[in-house]
Amino acid sequence: MTELAQAIVNGLQMGFLYALVAVGLTIIWGLMEMINFAHGEFLMLGMFGAWGLSAGLGLDPLLAIVPLGLAMFGFGVLVYRALMRRVQGGDPFTQIFATIGLLFLLQNAVVAGFTSDYRFVGDSLLARLSGAKLRLLGITFGVPLLAAAGLALLLFLALYLLIERTEFGLALQATSEDRDAARLVGIRPQRMFAIAWGLGAALVAIAGAILVNFFAVYPQVGLQFTVLAYAIVALGGFGSILGTLLAALVVGVIQSVTVVYLPPAFKDAFVFASYLLIGLFRPQGLFGRF
Amino acid sequence: MGRLALAVGAVAAILYPIPLQLQGTTYYQTVGFLVLINAMLGLGWNVIGGWAGQFDFGPQVFFGVGAYTAALLFVRLGLDAWLGLPAAVAVAVVVCALLTYPLTRLRGHYFAIATVAIWMIAQPIGATWEFIGGSQGLFIPVKPRASVAASALSLQFSGPTKALGYYYSALALFALTLALMALVERSKLGYYFRAIRDDQEAAEGIGIDSRLYKVLARSITAAVFAAAGVLYAFWALSVFPEQVLELNWSTLPIMATVVGGIGRLWGPVLGAVILIPIAQIMSTTLGTGPLAGRGIDLIVYGLIIVLIAAFRPTGLLSLPWGRWFRRRRPATPAPAP
Numbered sequence: 001m002t003e004l005a006q007a008i009v010n011g012l013q014m015g016f017l018y019a020l021v022a023v024g025l026t027i028i029w030g031l032m033e034m035i036n037f038a039h040g041e042f043l044m045l046g047m048f049g050a051w052g053l054s055a056g057l058g059l060d061p062l063l064a065i066v067p068l069g070l071a072m073f074g075f076g077v078l079v080y081r082a083l084m085r086r087v088q089g090g091d092p093f094t095q096i097f098a099t100i101g102l103l104f105l106l107q108n109a110v111v112a113g114f115t116s117d118y119r120f121v122g123d124s125l126l127a128r129l130s131g132a133k134l135r136l137l138g139i140t141f142g143v144p145l146l147a148a149a150g151l152a153l154l155l156f157l158a159l160y161l162l163i164e165r166t167e168f169g170l171a172l173q174a175t176s177e178d179r180d181a182a183r184l185v186g187i188r189p190q191r192m193f194a195i196a197w198g199l200g201a202a203l204v205a206i207a208g209a210i211l212v213n214f215f216a217v218y219p220q221v222g223l224q225f226t227v228l229a230y231a232i233v234a235l236g237g238f239g240s241i242l243g244t245l246l247a248a249l250v251v252g253v254i255q256s257v258t259v260v261y262l263p264p265a266f267k268d269a270f271v272f273a274s275y276l277l278i279g280l281f282r283p284q285g286l287f288g289r290f
Numbered sequence: 291m292g293r294l295a296l297a298v299g300a301v302a303a304i305l306y307p308i309p310l311q312l313q314g315t316t317y318y319q320t321v322g323f324l325v326l327i328n329a330m331l332g333l334g335w336n337v338i339g340g341w342a343g344q345f346d347f348g349p350q351v352f353f354g355v356g357a358y359t360a361a362l363l364f365v366r367l368g369l370d371a372w373l374g375l376p377a378a379v380a381v382a383v384v385v386c387a388l389l390t391y392p393l394t395r396l397r398g399h400y401f402a403i404a405t406v407a408i409w410m411i412a413q414p415i416g417a418t419w420e421f422i423g424g425s426q427g428l429f430i431p432v433k434p435r436a437s438v439a440a441s442a443l444s445l446q447f448s449g450p451t452k453a454l455g456y457y458y459s460a461l462a463l464f465a466l467t468l469a470l471m472a473l474v475e476r477s478k479l480g481y482y483f484r485a486i487r488d489d490q491e492a493a494e495g496i497g498i499d500s501r502l503y504k505v506l507a508r509s510i511t512a513a514v515f516a517a518a519g520v521l522y523a524f525w526a527l528s529v530f531p532e533q534v535l536e537l538n539w540s541t542l543p544i545m546a547t548v549v550g551g552i553g554r555l556w557g558p559v560l561g562a563v564i565l566i567p568i569a570q571i572m573s574t575t576l577g578t579g580p581l582a583g584r585g586i587d588l589i590v591y592g593l594i595i596v597l598i599a600a601f602r603p604t605g606l607l608s609l610p611w612g613r614w615f616r617r618r619r620p621a622t623p624a625p626a627p
Contacts, residue, residue: 035399086600092398096345097548098599100541104592108585115584219585223537227410230403265414272407279404280392 015252040222046208076201332558334514343487356516427530551605
């Protein structure tokens with residue numbers, strides 16, 4: 001029983017990190033209805049950036065989120081302006097292939113530069129805390145994961161307020177509802193799309209910088225997070241920011257509870273089995289409104 | 291494509307490995323084998339992806355089902371590959387139909403993710419199911435064959451003619467697939483698929499059961515993938531999850547289809563002929579140099595796909611080749627008034 005409770009608690013903490021990974025996709029896919037199969041590659045770039053800043057300049061990954069977030073915002077805007085704007089109006093499959101091409105390009109450019117070796121961030125604030133534990137009601141909380149989950153939650157809430165409570169967020173939502181009507185009231189849709197891509201890339205890169213404390217860094221690390229993020233966004237209901245958070249928590253819990261009872265290889269299988277089941281009976285997702 | 295071009299292509303494909311074989315090299319026969327297998331997979335994917343317009347990112351599951359079925363039949367029951375092949379195709383089609391029917395409720399990106407989800411579930415099953423050898427997989431022993439004819443009949447080639455034998459086996463399966471797909475393209479079935487892609491509601495309005503025809507389309511795709519899986523298994527002499535369930539078994543054929551021309555019969559063939567040798571040429575030119583094994587070929591693939599998607603999403607075959615290659619009329623200056 002304690003084992004199960006422990007697994008659920010661990011899963012919830014991972015869930016907050018997954019929420020930050022997935023919410024960039026919620027904006028690009030859910031709000032803007034554009035597909036991005038290179039989402040995990042943006043995460044990988046964030047992880048490599050955090051590793052590079054830590055190994056090269058001794059900057060802690062938790063501090064690196066500021067320069068990385070800014071840089072990847074610029075990169076996301078660039079990707080939209082240079083590539084995605086061209087394919088936006090066409091068949092949906094052109095978006096799929098444009099971003100799959102981008103996936104291959106980014107992933108292998110990093111392979112060419114850094115090889116496929118696994119890298120770890122050796123010295124960081126969270127690594128130094130790795131022994132620290134809190135105990136509550138017989139459940140153990142590792143301090144690094146707890147701190148990372150707390151940081152992810154804070155960033156997530158900031159994003160939620162940005163989208164739901166500011167004029168900018170309303171403009172973003174208006175663009176996704178009706179591009180032409182938004183234009184009539186003085187919103188420039190192209191600009192909103194570019195900012196959405198910038199935000200999506202920045203958020204997932206920041207998530208990557210947090211994740212380097214727990215995962216190895218290598219060029220192919222992105223795909224597993226891409227598919228997970230797609231499952232989370234679809235489960236959460238499109239474009240629902242809070243739905244994404246709840247779905248990410250569900251996914252984190254499914255993963256960690258699966259690992260208690262089954263071989264670790266099945267960790268993701270049950271996440272996707274639940275995606276299939278829920279997709280068939282509730283196509284709008286767990287928390288979406290149709 | 292004109293009859294003449296078809297005849298030239300067929301003769302070239304048949305004669306291609308002969309001078310190489312006489313020189314005593316086998317490398318380029320293997321390159322040809324990989325081109326053919328990917329062209330065949332592309333032809334298969336074109337049915338669900340190009341004609342029926344459903345984004346299937348998980349057909350490699352059926353590549354695996356085919357490879358495992360034939361390997362099991364051979365290892366456990368001693369059934370030869372050509373007899374195992376129809377059985378493998380049948381199993382893949384049944385599995386595909388059962389899995390796909392519920393998925394056809396989903397549309398667009400949801401369907402695409404669902405196909406990925408099935409692949410994600412298939413991988414740990416393959417890695418832990420002891421009956422099919424778990425993560426070790428199955429090894430296919432080479433049984434000594436009395437003659438080349440016996441090798442061909444059992445799809446087991448070895449020695450210096452191994453690459454050549456598998457090249458021609460792949461060519462035969464590829465030609466069969468191409469002929470069948472040409473039939474499907476012009477049949478009522480093919481028109482139904484495209485009607486669903488172009489406007490599902492309108493297709494349903496004229497009485498096409500879209501769910502049934504999507505299942506049929508994906509089952510054809512699965513059949514082609516399973517057949518190619520059997521061929522690959524007997525070439526590789528082993529079947530294990532990380533090999534036959536690898537993502538490249540869908541991404542390379544899909545990329546080939548898009549580069550050549552999605553929804554066109556010859557699109558995947560042209561795409562495979564262009565894309566697949568790039569990886570092979572790269573690995574020979576880079577050799578053991580500093581950039582060897584650094585994914586340079588995949589960077590080139592990525593670049594090609596991005597450029598095609600951005601500038602010519604309908605593929606290379608859709609370019610106005612006829613206009614470019616027709617003899618230019620001499621420019622006549624406008625008569626002076």
